[in-house]
Amino acid sequence: MKRIILLLAVLVVASTVIFAGGNRSSATTAPAGASVVRWSFWGGENRIRNYQRGTDIFTEETGIIVAGEPAPGTNEHFQKFLTQFAGGNAADIVQLGGYFTNLGVDDTDPSPYLLPLDQFTRSGVLDITTVDTGAIAAGTRGGVLYALPMGTNMPCLVYNRSLLQRVGAPLPNISMTWAEFETWLTAVQARLPQGTYAITDNGSTASGSAFFGYWAGQNGTPIWTGTQTRMTAAAAQQYLELWARWRTAGLVPPAAVAADYAETNESSSSLIAGRTAVCYIYTNQLINYQNATQDALDLIELPNAVASNGLWSNASQMIGINKNSKNAEAAAKYINFRINDPRAWAIMGADPGTPITPSTRAAVAGDELTRRINAYLDVAGRHASPPNPNIPNDSEFNSGLFLIYQQVAYGRVTPAAGGQQIMDLITRLTR
Numbered sequence: 001m002k003r004i005i006l007l008l009a010v011l012v013v014a015s016t017v018i019f020a021g022g023n024r025s026s027a028t029t030a031p032a033g034a035s036v037v038r039w040s041f042w043g044g045e046n047r048i049r050n051y052q053r054g055t056d057i058f059t060e061e062t063g064i065i066v067a068g069e070p071a072p073g074t075n076e077h078f079q080k081f082l083t084q085f086a087g088g089n090a091a092d093i094v095q096l097g098g099y100f101t102n103l104g105v106d107d108t109d110p111s112p113y114l115l116p117l118d119q120f121t122r123s124g125v126l127d128i129t130t131v132d133t134g135a136i137a138a139g140t141r142g143g144v145l146y147a148l149p150m151g152t153n154m155p156c157l158v159y160n161r162s163l164l165q166r167v168g169a170p171l172p173n174i175s176m177t178w179a180e181f182e183t184w185l186t187a188v189q190a191r192l193p194q195g196t197y198a199i200t201d202n203g204s205t206a207s208g209s210a211f212f213g214y215w216a217g218q219n220g221t222p223i224w225t226g227t228q229t230r231m232t233a234a235a236a237q238q239y240l241e242l243w244a245r246w247r248t249a250g251l252v253p254p255a256a257v258a259a260d261y262a263e264t265n266e267s268s269s270s271l272i273a274g275r276t277a278v279c280y281i282y283t284n285q286l287i288n289y290q291n292a293t294q295d296a297l298d299l300i301e302l303p304n305a306v307a308s309n310g311l312w313s314n315a316s317q318m319i320g321i322n323k324n325s326k327n328a329e330a331a332a333k334y335i336n337f338r339i340n341d342p343r344a345w346a347i348m349g350a351d352p353g354t355p356i357t358p359s360t361r362a363a364v365a366g367d368e369l370t371r372r373i374n375a376y377l378d379v380a381g382r383h384a385s386p387p388n389p390n391i392p393n394d395s396e397f398n399s400g401l402f403l404i405y406q407q408v409a410y411g412r413v414t415p416a417a418g419g420q421q422i423m424d425l426i427t428r429l430t431r
Contacts, residue, residue, distance in 0.1 A: 037331045038091035039067065041070055050347050054341075057343055064333060073206065092330075093322070093335065098316060107390065115322065117147070126148075130357045130359065149319075150319060151316045152354045153316040154283050156300065157300050158271065158298070160293075167191040168191055174299075189251050197253045199277065200280065222388045225389070229427075233419045236418070237419030240418045243405075272292045282316065283377065284353040341360075346363045350367070400429075
């Protein structure tokens with residue numbers, strides 16, 4: 001099992017750390033006066049294991065104990081953090097997405113939850129002298145630095161190249177229109193064994209609405225522009241009908257089969273389980289997906305990216321400090337390690353995203369998976385635009401969209417009724 005440090009609230013007081021390793025009963029006591037920093041993040045087994053390997057280096061050199069508190073998906077992670085924050089017991093460091101709206105605040109002001117980091121950049125505890133300016137800007141609001149991304153990434157589709165070659169299915173072009181993509185999926189499905197499907201049902205998942213967000217943007221009906229929605233009930237219906245058509249054609253798993261896979265990471269992926277050939281991920285996830293299978297995986301663009309420039313590059317895995325942290329300086333030292341130390345990146349590869357400093361990019365430059373990611377970025381980067389802001393209360397939107405989508409997938413609600421329900425949800429969250 002993964003060797004991570006799990007730290008309960010009562011044990012924080014006692015300065016006792018329990019290691020969730022092969023022997024759960026083993027425990028160690030933090031040295032008197034040692035700083036203990038709690039870190040709340042999400043990820044699969046590979047990420048957790050590799051984070052810990054880097055953390056071991058940091059702890060050995062600084063004496064600061066970092067207690068990882070992982071969650072399997074984003075919704076679970078943020079719900080836990082916000083609940084603990086309300087109770088005065090949230091982790092010192094919180095992992096974010098590419099925005100601050102996951103905290104339930106306006107993206108322009110994360111101050112209700114996060115501590116400004118400028119004091120640590122001025123003191124040199126947090127070194128941003130070689131950090132990309134775009135990465136600094138991603139975590140800055142109103143001239144105040146609240147977080148830094150551990151990397152940058154882009155959305156993509158990952159496909160199982162080895163599976164397609166074994167069954168004699170055609171390999172995809174990296175760029176396709178929607179019609180070309182559906183034709184290719186149909187050709188793939190014709191060669192797959194029974195019980196295996198061309199594409200994962202990424203129409204909506206319990207923790208994400210990114211595919212819908214992409215489709216809406218390239219369709220000219222973005223969910224949220226920052227001031228308004230351009231989505232319509234008719235457009236939402238069209239999206240639901242797209243996935244219903246693929247489901248009826250057997251290109252995606254039936255709803256009952258898809259429900260077995262949360263699709264939050266490689267540990268809950270139908271593609272890794274061998275049930276699907278294609279699924280939606282972000283480029284930084286390729287490393288952990290590839291490490292979870294012997295089959296060769298590769299990346300292609302989402303359909304219609306060339307015509308729409310609908311892809312985007314965004315901050316990945318931003319990390320900030322709980323404004324109520326009692327160990328803020330120690331937390332800042334750990335963030336500095338994660339951002340700047342090439343050794344941490346040599347372990348992680350480009351899992352958190354493409355590194356944001358020259359030295360850390362050099363640390364992963366020789367990695368074959370990183371070269372595969374960069375080859376995709378060379379193409380997809382030409383078909384990208386600045387991302388639209390997340391809808392207000394986006395965690396609630398993700399949960400609400402998933403419930404509506406499931407009702408349609410199980411045939412309990414028509415796509416037309418589901419489209420109207422999506423519009424009602426957007427209206428409620430944005431008024």
